[in-house]
Amino acid sequence: MKNTQSTSWQSAALGIALGIIVLLSLNSFIIINPGQAGVISILGKATDGALLEGIHVKPPFISVVDVYDLTVQKFEVPAESSTKDLQTLSARFAINFQIDSSEVVQIRRTQGTLENIVAKIIAPQTQESFKIAAARRTVEEAITRRTELKDDFDLALSQRLDKYGIIVLDTSVVDLTFSPEFARAVEEKQIAEQRAQRAVYIAREAEQEAQAEINRAKGKAEAQRLLAETLKAQGGQLVLQKEAIEAWKTGGAQMPKVLVMGNDKTSSVPFLFNVGNIQSP
Template identity: 75%
Template sequence: MKDFSAATFGIVLALVVLLGLNCVVIINPGQAGVLSVLGKARDGSLLEGIHYKPPFISNVDIYDLTVQKFEVPAQSSTKDLQDLTASFAINFRIDPVQVVEIRRKQGSLQNIVSKIIAPQTQESFKIAASRRTVEEAITKRDQLKADFDDALGVRLEKYGVIVLDTSVVDLRFSPEFAQAVEEKQIAEQRAQRAVYIAREAEQEATATVNRAKGKAEAQKLLAETLKEQGGQLVLQKEAIEAWKQGGSQMPQVLVTGEGSAPIPLLFDLKETIGSKKG
């Protein structure tokens, strides 16, 4: 009889413990729970702490409220009808106030990503890409991202998803456009080279004109000097400088002509003597 009473007590105690475990749920920090009784979600999310729940007929779904990160691909056409493909890394978290509605309409976190975030990312990228050409999408990438962020934030907010940050992981365009960009860069480099050569030729032509003008001014000044008294001295000096620069031997005899403007006449004494002997 005592053994039966002990066994009964053990069974009752086990049932009490089991009942107690099924009557409470512990929600950890960074989590939120949704209580469902007989398959129907109750209003009001369960935040961190200990909460009571009806035993055996209820269930609590736990949602992670910490920051989640998923990479989502997207594809669109630009304003100039060029194909543009991108991949976005999206940081988000679930709004704890709307956890119950998320449970009722979307279900699990995986459903939120596949059924809400992925398609809304695609639509938001279409909006951002359609506002600019493919070249603008590349050169003004920050503006493309800003338009995408605005569109995605508005669309996901009504689903209880709060977008914290996005980043463009990859941005690709068609091979045809890539080739066109390369050809344009080559053409621009050639054009810049042509402009440089034209400027260089223009500067050389200007220098040639300036040199010609300087030479003409020098000749004019020399002519005016020769007209003045004492110009023969200039001629004599130039003749002597010419001998020095030419490396020829200095003449043995220097005879000046007669008249108002004598011109220096140069004779090699040795050659003159030799001609007389002959």
Template identity: 80%
Template sequence: MDRQTTGNISTLIGGILAALIVFIGFNSFIIINPGQAGVLSILGKAQDGALLEGIHFKPPLVSNVDVYDVTVQKFEVPAQSSTKDLQELSASFAINFRLDPIQVVNIRRTQGTLQNIVAKIIAPQTQESFKIAAARRTVEEAITQRNQLKDDFDNALNERLEKYGIIVLDTSVVDLNFSPEFAKAVEEKQIAEQKSQRAVYVAKEAEQQAQADINRAKGKAEAQRLLAETLKAQGGDLVLKKEAIEAWKEGGAQMPKVLVMGGDSNGGGIPFLFNLNELER
């Protein structure tokens, strides 16, 4: 083997070694970005201590790092339950949560991926928490006391997920449905209440009308009483004469058509007027 061939081989080996060193160097470190947490596994065994944001050393070739997103996640989870009065109630919850970065190692060991966490932990615990909240009230109370229902659900869900390293930030009731039978019962109840309110209104209106009639009758009786007292008093005949003249004027003051009868020589009698046209009919 000549000197040139030996030199070429040495150059090749040197290049391979340099590439190997570069490869090993790049694979000896990992960068964890903000909003992430990593779990280091060496020869398939998860190591204690989560890798938080920054650069970290990892043994080359024999290690692997699983990176978890620890920012806010949102999933919509359906749930069903029976209420205290044994009515079927279904709901859909939007759950905002994030993973506790300190507990990602335990999460990696027990649950694995984020998809497993949702399917195996969050979904069933949401169902159980909704059962706890719904069982404390009737279906009507679940509808009219929706905020209290959500509070009970939140408390139960937080308590159940906290031990899994899952931090619940917020929940919202996307939809709340009840059985068709109960929907029909609610509709019938509303119709009955509307009829009852209408009946009360009609009764009050009739009562007010009756009271108005009574007041009018009382007013008329009082007016007649005052008129009688006036007529009995001195000068009452003058009042009657004035009324007769007013009636005559309202009739058109047609002298040939009106006959006046009564009255004495002293002018104290009460005149009597009537329309002759009525006699001609």
């Protein structure tokens, strides 16, 4: 009977020992996957040196391992600022970033979790960086020169996040909006510009028409001068005869049925009349 009880106790003790060994084994190792880094905290104190991918030994029961994702993270962060002309400009940025593996321990000591990093570091620094970029230009310049605005924002954000062990890979302006008052001002400005352009077009058209009249007047004067010189030359009477005939044609009158020329060959204008106008006695 005593032997049976002794055997039972031994079996129980052996089972307990094996259980403790298994439990210790499970709590003595940690596996870090690719793209991750871990920080061991023993009794609440973070140890130096990050744990990179692979299997690592840790003190059982008294240690905790915080694992950080080192792959590219993406978060959208809103921001609002006043421009150089004191207009309100709102934006929403998509920020791609990575945690520097060499700074993981410091990040754990100062910031904690990834959620804290976004809420306490990235979001406020995004706001401040946007203020720097927006304050350098008017709201119209911010909209028409969006690339320059983004470049200034990227530079300011990278410089601010670098000291926290956060590497900015890329940013995108998801949305950029301005106040309704400015929207109305833009619309009114566009209407005024269109009216001004129309007025300029009308003025230019009138100027061109006036110039055309001047050119026509000059051309007519030149033609008259040439005609006068031609009349002075020999054979000028032929020109006068041609002009007289053309005048009858363009005036719509019937050509005379009788053409009477003077005896003097130097007569410059033919004497023309319509015999139909002669009344019988």
